[in-house]
Amino acid sequence: MNRAEFDVGARLRILREMHGLSQRELAKRAGVSNAIISLIEQNRSSPSVGSLKKVLDGLPISLAEFFAVDPAPRPRVFFNADELVELAGGRISYRQVGPDLAGRALQILHEHYAPGADTGEAMLHHESEEGGVVIRGRLEITVGDQSRVLGPGEAYYFDSRLPHRFRNLGEEECEVVSACTPPSF
Amino acid sequence: MNRAEFDVGARLRILREMHGLSQRELAKRAGVSNAIISLIEQNRSSPSVGSLKKVLDGLPISLAEFFAVDPAPRPRVFFNADELVELAGGRISYRQVGPDLAGRALQILHEHYAPGADTGEAMLHHESEEGGVVIRGRLEITVGDQSRVLGPGEAYYFDSRLPHRFRNLGEEECEVVSACTPPSF
DNA sequence: TAAGTCTGTTTAATATATTCAACATTCACA
DNA sequence: TGTGAATGTTGAATATATTAAACAGACTTA
Structure with a gap:
């Protein structure tokens, strides 16, 4: 070592x-x-x-x-986000910031939730930690048995082994910047 | 805790x-x-x-x-950001998303750069990876020998062992959401 | 038995960490 | 301007970590 x-x-x-x-x-x-x-x-x-x-x-x-020290990655610099990815029939879209998944220490997403957008009832969970900031609109976030509606400037952070779900219940598009540690699929 | x-x-x-x-x-x-x-x-x-x-x-x-002790991170959920932290004489301010440094896998910041704000000539560098999205305003980002001015919706990602510097050269306040892996220093 | 060598512990001297108080600088405010 | 309250730094006094050396017990070996 x-x-x-x-x-x-x-x-x-x-x-x-x-x-x-x-x-x-x-x-x-x-x-x-x-x-x-x-x-x-x-x-x-x-x-x-x-x-x-x-x-x-x-x-x-x-x-x-x-x-504690972290394993050292190789120096890299990237500007601008990757192409737009669409989910949920186009109601949810995001751009991934930085390089493609392999070898990254971080996954940063710039996400847009159309009115009514919902990540679905089968709640996600994976081995990482995750957080973000709501930029515009309102987003309901359910983690485990807790649920909150966040507005602009409000933020969340949780252990993503807990099942979680995101929904835009409002009339307005919701914009979020989120980050998580590299998902270990 | x-x-x-x-x-x-x-x-x-x-x-x-x-x-x-x-x-x-x-x-x-x-x-x-x-x-x-x-x-x-x-x-x-x-x-x-x-x-x-x-x-x-x-x-x-x-x-x-x-x-080192057995990593047994308990599932945690946090909403909203910590208190406002100010740097560079108040020209740069941020809120940290999620729990305090201890045991986090991620550091997410919601940052504001006043016009003229500058992280300084003595460029930062630490052992982690870092990225973000510009929400509002324009921000000049210098990493190693590369320099770029980013506007709303544009993003960056780099290895933070490279020396880096952020400056708001415009007339308007600049808002950024950034994330990095927990700095080892 | 005694002398040898290993073990971990303790004591008094010394080096260093830590405190308390002062200093120099910067920044906000009158 | 100045004055006060922040900031990080420094010097002399004190508390504590560290050393070198000796101590006490357990185990060989003669």
Whole structure:
């Protein structure tokens, strides 16, 4: 296994910034001094596991997640979306963002649901996680035994092993951008 | 979130014994004193990440493997996005879709770039893949040595180990939905 | 028995992590 | 302009991790 050097400081800084926290805010949540967070992020101090755990609890993420690394893909760049795909007799259409399925880490779809569009009663489920944002219109999302109607700017995220279903109950077309981890068919 | 305590000492002792090494043997391989291994295993000392790494190198086991716990992700459903996070002096803002970083397979962001917003010259790069769709406005995307201006409905996808930068050069606010795999840093 | 060598543990000295307080900078606001 | 409240950083004091060396027990071997 490729045992690359693990940059504790850089990782902590990125995670903290992604959570929109200042060093002092995180320090307060974690119950440590702000100075030590600065020093750790500069790799001027190698935190004890105990204090690193306290800091991560402030985010909160686990030690396992902190140290987990993803397998490295090859550098690729793609602009624009693939061709339009139509489902449900044209009532649902989407474009896939990025390269074709093989080897991707992400599947991103730009979807359009016509009024009345429905992914169907036989609810989908697959081994991945999935989320999205409603851009325009209203969409009913049913996951497991929960159901919600989302409008523009609202969002969802779920474990796609749960059976799920999407329906446009309104009079207006609904537009959604969604993403999921690569489906393992 | 219920994050079970991680017993560093017990885990180290078990791993060491599974490898059939005495404390002194492991200490010699790791380049540390035998005393500290005894103390760590008794949880009388919380090792620094640096020295823990040295010890694990003697097994050899990575930090990720040491802290890895059985991936038993519970099915989860989340609606709506987290609170608004602001960057670049408020010119760039986003909401994160779904749960907090911990254990997610996906990061989905609903982003807004004010006119003139710029992620900066010191271009970002991290270990993941990333893509998105422009909903409104125009956004210049620079990845490696490629640069493109995307408008509504247009999309991008790239390996985020390539340095990248986003700029809104227009007069209008730009809205984007993006997704990436969980960044390792 | 005693001397040898292995085991894990402990003690006192030292190196380092961590704290507290101050500093320099930036940004919002008067 | 200035003043206050943010930001990240740094220095000196303190707490803790780490070392080197010694200790105690279990097992050979003579």
